[in-house]
Structures are given as structure tokens and as C-alpha cells.
Amino acid sequence: MTDSLSPELQALLDKFPNAAKRGGTSKLEKYWPLIKAWRKRGKTYLEMRNHLIEAGIFETLSTATLYNFLKRRSRPRKEESEPVTESDSSSPDHQQSLNLRRLKLSEEELRARREKARASNHKPIFEKPAVAEDERVTFDIGKPRENRNLQPPTIKKRT
Amino acid sequence: MGKAVQEITIAPVDNSPSARVIFTMGGKGGCGKSSFASMLTEWYKSQGIDIGLIDMDAENKRQGSLQHFFREARKTNIQRSRGLDDFLDMIDRGATIVVADQGSGSSEVSSRWFDSVYEPAHEAGIAFTAIGLVTPDPATVSSVLAWGEFLQRRVDYLIVKNAITESADFGYWETDREAEKFRAAFRPQEISMEFRLSEIENEAREAGLTMQAVAERRAKDNALLSSTASVFRAQAYRRNIFKELDRVKGLLLL
Numbered sequence: 001m002t003d004s005l006s007p008e009l010q011a012l013l014d015k016f017p018n019a020a021k022r023g024g025t026s027k028l029e030k031y032w033p034l035i036k037a038w039r040k041r042g043k044t045y046l047e048m049r050n051h052l053i054e055a056g057i058f059e060t061l062s063t064a065t066l067y068n069f070l071k072r073r074s075r076p077r078k079e080e081s082e083p084v085t086e087s088d089s090s091s092p093d094h095q096q097s098l099n100l101r102r103l104k105l106s107e108e109e110l111r112a113r114r115e116k117a118r119a120s121n122h123k124p125i126f127e128k129p130a131v132a133e134d135e136r137v138t139f140d141i142g143k144p145r146e147n148r149n150l151q152p153p154t155i156k157k158r159t
Numbered sequence: 160m161g162k163a164v165q166e167i168t169i170a171p172v173d174n175s176p177s178a179r180v181i182f183t184m185g186g187k188g189g190c191g192k193s194s195f196a197s198m199l200t201e202w203y204k205s206q207g208i209d210i211g212l213i214d215m216d217a218e219n220k221r222q223g224s225l226q227h228f229f230r231e232a233r234k235t236n237i238q239r240s241r242g243l244d245d246f247l248d249m250i251d252r253g254a255t256i257v258v259a260d261q262g263s264g265s266s267e268v269s270s271r272w273f274d275s276v277y278e279p280a281h282e283a284g285i286a287f288t289a290i291g292l293v294t295p296d297p298a299t300v301s302s303v304l305a306w307g308e309f310l311q312r313r314v315d316y317l318i319v320k321n322a323i324t325e326s327a328d329f330g331y332w333e334t335d336r337e338a339e340k341f342r343a344a345f346r347p348q349e350i351s352m353e354f355r356l357s358e359i360e361n362e363a364r365e366a367g368l369t370m371q372a373v374a375e376r377r378a379k380d381n382a383l384l385s386s387t388a389s390v391f392r393a394q395a396y397r398r399n400i401f402k403e404l405d406r407v408k409g410l411l412l413l
Binding site for chain 1: 281282297300301304305307308311328330331333334335336337338340341344345
């Protein structure tokens with residue numbers, strides 16, 4: 001539940017609506033494409049660190065910094081954070097969920113609920129890629145190729 | 160924590176390659192490798208891009224070989240030691256794009272060479288595009304799979320579906336389970352090369368003329384090729400294949 005704001009407080013809220021963004025940009029940020037390219041080519045953190053120091057970009061740089069940066073930067077980035085919805089305990093849905101907790105369920109209802117929960121737990125969340133990116137791909141070349149477009153030929157009956 | 164002492168001096172990173180080697184995957188003969196290579200060369204010319212041309216087709220002595228269409232194409236004997244280094248020599252001399260037409264049955268030698276030069280070439284920023292020609296013949300699909308098994312993810316793949324008959328069925332490429340696996344693993348781009356009348360194509364090959372030359376009415380001495388019907392057809396072939404190549408130019412340019 002939200003308390004209503006006085007006009008003075010509302011004016012202040014309008015003036016400074018959002019919190020300042022926390023955390024600065026990493027000093028490694030502008031080298032991200034380079035670091036990413038090096039990683040793709042199999043460079044170790046130590047090698048990348050040494051390259052960056054040798055190139056005179058940094059005086060000192062720890063491999064841990066590189067590691068943390070890469071780990072954080074490799075995560076998928078959200079364009080905008082989801083708006084936070086406030087839960088309203090007075091809403092009918094909330095009340096209903098509270099009532100359900102107190103509700104005594106029959107054996108069948110309980111079983112049905114458990115089955116449903118189990119089923120949803122076993123749903124695959126991510127589709128497994130057909131072939132992992134780093135896996136060597138092999139083909140059964142000796143096997144006859146198949147053409148599933150081909151239909152068995154039909155024989156016309158003579159009339 | 161280190162202190163940044165210098166603005167970027169080395170790598171405002173440019174991920175685009177410094178040069179690109181485009182080669183037809185050898186293998187099954189007669190699947191249209193040289194025809195496609197000549198169309199591709201014409202496409203580069205139409206874009207005003209200078210390319211290095213290598214004709215590795217030892218069996219194609221005259222008619223139909225890349226050198227037969229383009230005099231500037233360098234004939235390379237892949238059996239000669241260092242023969243395949245012609246690719247790199249061309250890049251050294253300033254070519255940013257090299258197109259090579261491999262002959263059928265060149266797989267073993269070229270694969271050995273590729274293995275030996277891939278790492279340093281990749282480090283030097285040279286990218287590779289492998290072109291696979293498939294026809295309704297299942298053997299062409301097997302050939303692409305064999306090359307894919309060897310090349311793995313070291314190259315970009317372009318698959319050209321070459322319609323050698325009027326109603327060509329590419330079912331062996333489109334529905335075979337191993338081919339599906341190839342597509343899932345290597346994500347090749349695919350284009351189509353439409354059916355071309357064999358009379359026109361064979362006559363042009365015999366005369367050492369490309370479809371572009373026929374389309375531009377440069378076959379004045381040849382009754383068949385200079386006919387309006389042939390010219391219009393050649394213009395249509397050229398227009399359609401260029402449209403397809405425009406679609407995948409990311410694999411053909413830097």
C-alpha cells in the first residue's frame with residue numbers, strides 16, 4: 001500500500017525521481033571487443049593482462065580484475081530493468097492466496113496439486129542446442145543420404 | 160587496481176578481417192563449381208572490387224576452367240610444393256579478396272595445406288569462406304559433409320543450390336539428417352543458382368565467355384549467343400544470381 005504524498009513531498013519526488021545509477025563503468029569497458037576477441041582465440045587471462053600492460057594501456061592490471069570484468073560483461077544485458085510492481089496485500093488475489101494457505105484440501109486435491117507442481121518442475125526451461133559450440137562435429141558420411149521429399153512412385157491402372 | 164595511462168593506441172577493435180579467401184569446396188565433379196566461381200567473379204567486377212583469382216582445377220585443361228573465362232586467373236598446381244601458398248602470395252601483393260576454384264578430388268592436398276596455414280592466417284586476420292555446391296545428386300551433399308567435418312568452424316559456409324534441371328529437388332540437402340546436423344552446427348548461408356539452359360551454357364563455355372559477356376552482347380560472332388533470346392536469358396541469369404549474392408555479401412566481402 002502506498003501512502004499519499006503531500007504536495008511538497010510530491011514536488012520533491014518529481015524533482016529527483018530516480019536513484020543515481022550505482023557503480024561506475026569499468027576501465028576495461030572500452031577494451032571489451034578486444035578482450036572478447038582474445039578470449040575467442042583462446043588467450044588466457046594472464047596473457048591478456050600481459051598484452052594490455054605491454055601495449056602501455058595499463059601500468060598494472062590483475063588477472064582477477066579481468067576475470068571479474070569478463071564474467072560480468074558476458075552476462076546478457078537487459079535494455080531496461082523490469083518495473084517493480086508493488087504487491088498490494090489488500091488485493092483480492094492476495095487475499096485469496098492467504099485463504100488458500102489456511103484451506104484444508106482433500107487428498108485428491110493435494111495429489112493433483114503435487115502432480116501439477118512436479119510436471120512444471122520437469123518442463124525444460126532452455127532448449128538444448130543441437131551441437132555445442134566447442135564440440136567437434138562429425139557426420140555419418142558413409143550412410144546413404146535420405147530425401148524425405150521423395151514419394152513412392154504411383155502406378156496408374158489401365159482402364 | 161591499475162591506472163589507465165593511455166588512451167587506446169592499439170586496438171580500437173575492428174573485428175572485420177584484413178583479407179578473405181573464398182574457395183569452392185572440391186569434391187564431386189560437374190556440380191557447377193567453376194560456373195559459380197565465374198559468376199562470383201563477375202559479381203565482384205560489377206561491384207568494382209579487384210580480386211585475386213586462382214584456378215586450382217588441374218583436370219579442367221581448357222573449357223570451363225576459371226582461367227578459360229578470366230585470363231588473369233592464376234593456374235596453380237596444388238601438387239607442387241608451395242603451390243597453395245599462391246593464396247598468401249596474392250594477399251601479400253595487396254589483394255584483399257582471393258577467389259579460388261578447386262578441382263574435384265583436390266580434398267586431400269588442400270586439407271593438408273589448410274591445416275598448416277590456418278592458425279597463422281587466422282591470427283593475421285585472414286577469413287575464409289568455403290563454398291559448397293549442392294545439386295539434386297546426393298553425392299554433392301556427402302561431399303559438403305566431408306569438407307565440413309574437416310573444416311569445422313574455421314570457415315564461414317556458403318551453400319549454393321545449383322538447379323541443374325528445370326524442377327530440381329534439393330531434398331537430399333534439405334531433409335537428410337546429417338545435412339540438418341551440418342546446418343545446425345555451422346549455420347551456413349544458402350543461395351540458389353537457377354536452372355540455366357544447357358545449350359547456352361555449354362556454348363558460352365566452349366567460347367570462353369561468361370554469362371556477363373553474353374548478357375552484354377559481346378558474343379557477336381556466335382549466332383546462338385548473340386540472339387536476343389540468349390542475351391535476355393543471360394541477363395536474367397545474371398540479375399538473379401547477383402541478387403542472391405547481394406543477400407550474402409557479408410560472407411564475400413571484408
